[in-house]
Amino acid sequence: MVACIDWQGPILFDPRGTFGHLRGMVAAGQGVRVGPDGITAIDAGHIECTTSGSSGAPKRIRRSLESWTRSFVRNGAIFGLQDAVIGLPGTMAQSLTLYAALEAAWAGAGLVDLSGLRADRQLGQLVAHGVSHVYATPAQAEMILMGEGNAPSLRQWIIGGGRLSADLRQRLAHRFPQARVAQFYGASETSFITLDPGDAPEGSVGRAYPEVEIRTDGAGELWVRSPYLFEGYGLGGSPETRWSDDGFLSVGEIGQIDADGYVYVQGRKGRVVQVLDHLVSPEPAEVFLSERLGCPVAVVARRDALRGARLWAMVGQGPQGAQVEEALAAFRHRVGPTAAPHGWQRVDPLPLLPSGKPDLQRLEAMI
Template identity: 40%
Template sequence: MKDAARQCFAPARPGAVIGCGARNQNAAALRALLDCLARGLPIHASQQGIRPATPDPAPFLYCQSSGSGGRVKTIRRSHGSWIASFEVNRDSFGLSAHDRYGVLGNLGHSLSLYATLEALHLGAGLLVLAGDSPRNQMRQLAQAGVSVLYATPTQLRRLQLAGGPGLPAVSHVFCGGGKLDDACRDGMAALCPNAAIREFYGASETSFITIADAGTPAGSVGRAYPGVRIRLGEAGRIFVASPYLFDGYHEPDLAPPPREGNHIGTGDIGWLDAGGHLFLRGRESRMVTVADRNLFLEDVEAAMAAAGAGPCAAIALPDPQRGHAVIAAVEGAQDDALAARLRRACRDALGDHAAPRRVVFLPRLPLLASDKPDLAALARLFGAAP
């Protein structure tokens, strides 16, 4: 692998961009990105757009975390830390200038920005469709003959709900930013019958950590991505070393992640099987105590999703008797029968302590730009500290 610290993103080849969606939500951001690449300038990307990151010299990139922890963080990384994985993906999965990439999210989200830069760096075609309706996205993906799709699970579910004749030209689906459940995976297999579907686990600070494919055991997020070393610390805390790590936070008041040697902590809890497959328990910050038992709120969300909840999230409120009380938020109209089914599913899968005290139905679940549930907004809605 080349010296990651000295590499720069390649300028886009003429004609690489084949579309920017009907609503052109990212047209200005894409033009600014292409200008930075052409002039060799460092890049600063956020939900407000893309601009040169002055006065820092190239080759640096600033992007933002999803804010799922309650605060958006500005990530500083070298161009080479992403280029290293562009080259791994090219060599491992056969990606090339002959591909056409489809990007469904806002370029201020690191997953969408990563996919865009990978396409441009490899000389591939690019179609950015942020802000378009799922039906329009499906139509444009099909018309353009997109072969590589980067998306979150939420974005993939929306494509499936849009319907249509399918996307037979897609040969690679890369899914990140959340857990790809079996129903969503099966739906994408039907929608893209010729595609290899790969789920990856990572973070804005680490980029790729693991990658899963059709041969990965159920419930696992896969084995270590090439070049990544995983170490489990006390209580299953996940630490990672790799060529893809960020350089630090731009905000001076933010403490860096914990370290063990050259490994940084991810904030997640998990375990490894004998074959090196990683299984996640959840975020350490989302583990709460209910009736003297530890509970990962991600487990509650998974149980509800398996029971047919659709878009949902769980938060915990302080409770003087039980430590915490679980509140579930579900997108949709009030449905008492569904609420009872979700409580029963959580109780059956996890125990009585995991059954939500309340199931609240919302017309629209608040989402971050990354399409993850906005847990801080839900906490404020239900009167809890974010």
């Protein structure tokens, strides 16, 4: 397979000129690096995305362009991208947005920049340019839902970069009944791991994406082998990212695979905290509370002299205080007081990283 992109698709709305800049580099045959200083040229056939995770430590993900173009071919058939107009609510600093922009270029699809717009204006651009597909994180999809009205041209949501709750899926389907809702699970280091076109069991992130092998070890850690894996870190790194001797990669995610091949992800090992004599992951509480409350929720650790740590829920805009208390009580009844958030506070808006995920470091400082 030739790892090159002949950018044929139209750029329909690009107020900051970001897509135009990217197109010029692609046309010149250059590789691209996205970081704090914008988009710069690197050696041909390579892509580097500088990301800041929840810990705040920068990492530069280096991969071959071919590791993405292989999945362009797959997604072109799965999602029908050849005649698409793709809306992108994220900025190019988010690897999901860069991926989707290059995929649109490969497929000859149109591009519409939705980043930085209010919810009503995002919806207006969906309508004005006939957007058919939206690549978004759950938080970015929530933002679009804050606007009013439908977008009749929209036929596909592609959700990544975070867990798609059953509640958010239902609200997207209710507002945009003509559009399918798909989610994928992966990481910057792995690209696609699983895909759920909309029929996976509740709580699952779907089955293995084409050409992906997934296995678990004795500790429940997920390991992946595929042609979509990154080459390595150009800057920084993570102790949770490890390669096996036979080419499998782990980024420290814990999960399980059922008999039908559906994958269930419990969360990152790096987020586990000790509460009394128990090791607790905050991610089950985030999933439960966000689904129950219908708003973004992040759960972070608050240091406690007696217990080691306590979990604290940071709740976005929407529910009343009584609703939050009721949801916390329901989760506490389900898992017990140790694994449940001890308290909560309102954070409006919930601070996000460029990736569209909650900024856990800032949230911990706000408790």
